[in-house]
Amino acid sequence: MNALQRAAQGCHGCGLYKDATQTVFGAGPCPAPLMFIGEQPGDREDQEGEPFVGPAGGVLDRVLHDAGIPRDEAYLTNAVKHFKFVLPERGKRRIHKKPSDAEVRACRPWLTAELRIVRPEIVVCLGATAAKALLGNSFRITKSRGIVLDFPEIAELGRQRPRSVLATTHPSAVVRAPDRHAAYQGLLADIEVVAELLN
Ligand code: URA
Numbered sequence: 001m002n003a004l005q006r007a008a009q010g011c012h013g014c015g016l017y018k019d020a021t022q023t024v025f026g027a028g029p030c031p032a033p034l035m036f037i038g039e040q041p042g043d044r045e046d047q048e049g050e051p052f053v054g055p056a057g058g059v060l061d062r063v064l065h066d067a068g069i070p071r072d073e074a075y076l077t078n079a080v081k082h083f084k085f086v087l088p089e090r091g092k093r094r095i096h097k098k099p100s101d102a103e104v105r106a107c108r109p110w111l112t113a114e115l116r117i118v119r120p121e122i123v124v125c126l127g128a129t130a131a132k133a134l135l136g137n138s139f140r141i142t143k144s145r146g147i148v149l150d151f152p153e154i155a156e157l158g159r160q161r162p163r164s165v166l167a168t169t170h171p172s173a174v175v176r177a178p179d180r181h182a183a184y185q186g187l188l189a190d191i192e193v194v195a196e197l198l199n
Pocket residue numbers: 038039040041042045050051052053054056057077078172
């Protein structure tokens with residue numbers, strides 16, 4: 001994994017490397033029974049070089065704890081490995097910008113390489129970007145969240161692919177939701193389905 005991680009540091013597969021501080025590669029045990037895929041690193045992750053260490057990571061930690069999934073059993077990564085942002089005219093806070101389909105496509109070889117090395121049994125897509133990266137552009141979180149699906153055939157993985165994939169909302173949607181409690185309970189219900197699968 002270290003060699004892969006080092007190689008990703010020099011990735012110029014799309015233009016996002018130009019403004020980001022660094023490539024934020026996945027982190028966690030290898031192999032791992034469970035892999036979570038987010039969208040892209042946020043401001044804090046970009047600075048610290050680790051996935052899910054900011055506010056969305058706080059929600060993820062809490063939901064894993066509440067669902068009884070040990071955090072150290074999970075490998076955490078993102079569909080896109082560089083932070084994409086815009087700078088507002090005033091103020092210095094960098095504002096997250098959704099990656100384009102082309103940027104997600106450019107980053108996909110890193111994701112399939114991680115899947116090959118980590119060999120998870122179960123994959124959880126957090127949010128629409130991760131779900132579309134794995135399950136195709138027609139996938140709708142609103143329609144199919146929390147449903148256990150067979151992992152799709154991906155040529156690079158051959159027969160050694162994960163058993164199941166489940167998509168749910170992104171933890172940052174909980175942070176932004178008008179009714180945070182309801183949004184959190186929805187996320188927890190989906191992650192409890194994952195916990196059942198692991199047992
Ligand atoms: N949001 C993500 O999708 N990934 C991170 O690593 C942090 C925030």
